[in-house]
Amino acid sequence: MFPTPIERTPRSWQITYQSLLPVVLILWLLPLIGVAIFSIKPAADFTTANYWGWPSSFEGFANYALVFTGSDMPRYLLNSVLITVPTVIGAVALSCMTGFALGIYKFRSNIWIFFMFVAGNFVPFQILMVPVRELTLNLGLYNTIPGLVLFHIAFQTGFCTLFMRNFIRALPFELIEAARVEGVAEWRIFWFIVLPLMKPAIAALSVLIFTFIWNDYFWAVVLTQGVESQPVTAGITSFNAQYRAAYHLMSAGSIVAALPPVLMFFLMQRHFIAGLTLGAVK
């Protein structure tokens, strides 16, 4: 292990390290801790310029309750769920199939189709912006949840295919050959043999795509406009316009908007990290 394991170092450094950890962590998360403190303060503290002092009273419950009752926040959160969940299902389903096709079969255009997905995945959003917006308008899906979902599925398929294909490549190929010798149909090989083995990859991708889509801001601004379809990332700006200078409420709103992917991460940490490293770093 590198650096030298702490057990093998002098006692003095062990103690320093142990006490250094929490200090560094607090410094690292300082901006976030500030927002968390803001979110439990009463409005009065901001008018009396008591920004960083002890809260004059604990208003956490009241502030968070107001976020849910006094604004469109619940609607934005619902929209985010309605956008994120179908996208995760769609992109993972499509990429299971494309990943299977590119990972198992040998045909001449294989690598080029794969490269198309990979390259498309890295393209700047702006070069897609105007045409995709036009396409969505023409389909009559501008400012609707399905309009946003369809694009997200298509775009995320690029990244997911990269991931799935590499994962399937690492599976034991003899398994598939044995099944073929037995005369098992190709779709049955996919469904009964490969898919069960892909569960870890599916889990990793689902968590990752959930976070990506939940946190998307650009496409939300380009393809949606109003409260009926905007996700929470775009909604937070209208929320902040509604509560201008009410820092305690804006902080509480931000924390609410940020929370779902954070929960997802803590619940599925292992899968999440496997996904982030693109499977390239074991």
Next chain:
Amino acid sequence: MARTLTAVNAGTESWWHKNQQKLAPWLFLAPGVLFFLFYVIFPIFQSFNLSLYEWDGLGEARYVGLYNYEELYWDEAFYTSLKNNLIWLVLYLGAIPAGLFIALFLNQTVTGIRLYKSLFFFPFVISQVVVGLVFTWFYDPTFGLLNVVLGTFGLPPINVLGDENYVTVGIIIAGLWPQTAYCMILYLTGLNAVDPEQIEAGRLDGAKGWRMLWHIILPQLRPATFIAFVVTIIGALRSFDLISIMTNGGPFGASRVLSFYMFEVALSEYGFRMGYGAAIAVVLFLIMLVIIAYFLWSMFQEERAR
């Protein structure tokens, strides 16, 4: 049951049966490829085409040839954006050594270290919109924590986001926060896979500290470093959310980058110049293409090595 069915269909199925290994990949690919072509690949070409037109998004598009690019050549704001993109690119790469440093700091087995690692990774999971808001308040000249800290050292307050000289660096620091977390997790996973025997061998040879890191550890972390480079460069060129949230390009357009300027030209209240926006997007795309090509090339080398 299945067996009787295949027996009945034997006549019609034999052609399918013979060719299914050739046809199956295309059937599996069809939905994904079609989706991707329509929403990602075709739009790229449409944008190239659109950059030759003058179009407000509603009326008739007028063919103007390379006029948009000529205008770009004389556009002061374009150069500001390009320059800022470059600053982003260079400073954003700082996330890689910073991430490595934190990963080395956290690569220990003390009680609670797993929770520490997760909490250090925390900023990456939060949406950039929230990161932007958090840092806007952090920099706020009247109550921001930054100026509180500066004040305790007796320094005058700085309005980071209101100053043309500091604004881009201020936003990049906000962006570095989650990006460093990303690089950290890449390196933490990479460090797990470092060969302990080589480290022991190095120790016996008297390698320590920096020398050990440089000659024994870093070469083994190459896959992690490669991915860190790719995601950081792409992330730097994609920066949009933070700028939009924190300054909206200001003050006086000083914090624009190409991706933001393109959006501003094509979709904001300042104008609906789709063609001109497309021309900016094409420039950004061509810059990105260099990185994409490099990534594909190294992937291709790896494939051939198998």
